[in-house]
Amino acid sequence: MFLPWTQNVSGRGFVTTLTPDQRPQTIQSPIPGRIEHWHVSEGQFVKKGDTLLHISEIKNEYQDPNLVARTNTQREAKSKSVLSYKEKINALDRQIAALKNEERLKLSQAKNKLEQSRFKVVSDSMDLEAIKNNYIITEGQFNRTKTLQSEGLKSVTDVEEKRVKLQESQAKLISAENKLLTSENNIINARIEINRISAEYADKIAKANSDKYTAETNQYDAEAQVSKLENQSTNYQMRSDLYYIKAPQDGYITKAIKGGIGETFKEGEQIVGIMPANYQLAVETYINPIDLPLLHIDDEVRIQFDGWPSIFFSGWPNTSYGTFAGKVVAIESFISPNGKFRVLIAPLTEEFPWPEKVSIGSGAYTFALLEDVPIWFELWRNLNGFPPNYYQPDQAKNSKDSKK
Numbered sequence: 001m002f003l004p005w006t007q008n009v010s011g012r013g014f015v016t017t018l019t020p021d022q023r024p025q026t027i028q029s030p031i032p033g034r035i036e037h038w039h040v041s042e043g044q045f046v047k048k049g050d051t052l053l054h055i056s057e058i059k060n061e062y063q064d065p066n067l068v069a070r071t072n073t074q075r076e077a078k079s080k081s082v083l084s085y086k087e088k089i090n091a092l093d094r095q096i097a098a099l100k101n102e103e104r105l106k107l108s109q110a111k112n113k114l115e116q117s118r119f120k121v122v123s124d125s126m127d128l129e130a131i132k133n134n135y136i137i138t139e140g141q142f143n144r145t146k147t148l149q150s151e152g153l154k155s156v157t158d159v160e161e162k163r164v165k166l167q168e169s170q171a172k173l174i175s176a177e178n179k180l181l182t183s184e185n186n187i188i189n190a191r192i193e194i195n196r197i198s199a200e201y202a203d204k205i206a207k208a209n210s211d212k213y214t215a216e217t218n219q220y221d222a223e224a225q226v227s228k229l230e231n232q233s234t235n236y237q238m239r240s241d242l243y244y245i246k247a248p249q250d251g252y253i254t255k256a257i258k259g260g261i262g263e264t265f266k267e268g269e270q271i272v273g274i275m276p277a278n279y280q281l282a283v284e285t286y287i288n289p290i291d292l293p294l295l296h297i298d299d300e301v302r303i304q305f306d307g308w309p310s311i312f313f314s315g316w317p318n319t320s321y322g323t324f325a326g327k328v329v330a331i332e333s334f335i336s337p338n339g340k341f342r343v344l345i346a347p348l349t350e351e352f353p354w355p356e357k358v359s360i361g362s363g364a365y366t367f368a369l370l371e372d373v374p375i376w377f378e379l380w381r382n383l384n385g386f387p388p389n390y391y392q393p394d395q396a397k398n399s400k401d402s403k404k
Helices: 067-150 158-241 289-294 375-384 394-403
Strands: 004-017 025-028 035-037 051-056 244-246 253-255 270-276 281-285 300-305 322-332 342-348 363-372
Touching: 004 342, 051 270, 051 289, 067 158, 281 300, 281 363
Parallel strands: none
Antiparallel strands: 004 281, 004 363, 025 270, 035 051, 051 244, 253 270, 281 342, 300 322, 300 363, 322 342
16 A cells, blocks of 8 residues: 555547658649549559649640640730830830921921011011101102292193102002011911911820820730730649649558549549658647646656557556657647647657557557655545646746746
8 A cells, every 4th residue: 555656647649740741641633633544553652753643634724735835825926016016116206206306497497487577577667667758758849849830930840750759659658568567467477387386296296195105005905915924824834734643752652532544523622642751650649638737848658559569557657568658749728629638749769669560540548657656645536536646847846946
């Protein structure tokens, strides 16, 4: 009754791997298809990148064998269209520059004509003033000659001569006035011509700019279509690469989930199972919630594998045979669907190594070792339904002491 007894927390689990990438997995196809040819058989060893099976397309829009080539042809045609639009834009830029230069020259010519018309008005105005003065003089001479003729000092011939000169001067005056009006009208016409040139070339330049903006819009649309076709071509090429299902890592083919030739499957559907060739064993066990506070990271655990002969005394682990040592590496922080907490156990390298023949998925019993107590205390604890003695690992005790 006074012999020592090692308290323990037992659990039931199975053999797994230490890291997720080493666990058995299934291979799916990201696209739907039809099985055409198997390159492997169950139990066969494959290396990473080896082809497992060849599939074919079942969607109508991807069944053209020249789909990638045709898409590339469309892309090249659109690329040439982009170049054509660029050339058209450059031509319109040159046209706009030529129109602006022509407008500048036309306006300069019209403004020069306006200045000439202004100078002509000044000249005609001066001529008109001279002719007016001459007319006034001629009119005075005629009146004086007529007066002298009435007094008998001048002959009728002299009066007629002065009358002719007066009529000639009057005709010149009317002609000068008409000439001045014509010159003033030329100024108005020159201004109208300037406005007409500005409006005409503004309309031409606006139309050329509109054509340029239309060409730029078409260019951007063509570039977008080129980019879309490039994306489609890349997607089609990548999709064609998916017709060969390859091994993600070195391993063994465990099961052909989809069998035969011609069988179809959906995208994401499991096709074949593979077991990685390189893995590190671990045990996934489950403990009751009442025992969770008793376990800590790095706690020692004894493991009894199914199918492996052993003689185990839970209270005297040192006298047991066929059990193997492990340590706790992970404790799940939330409860599993089975109502227990999941604990991951890795091999304890200081102890005897785990058996090489233990298979992943095999069952395992685990016993986490706690305090050593007398047998009578353990019997009394079980009769009263008390949990095992709670204790903390050395790291936790040291951390508490340091805080004090």
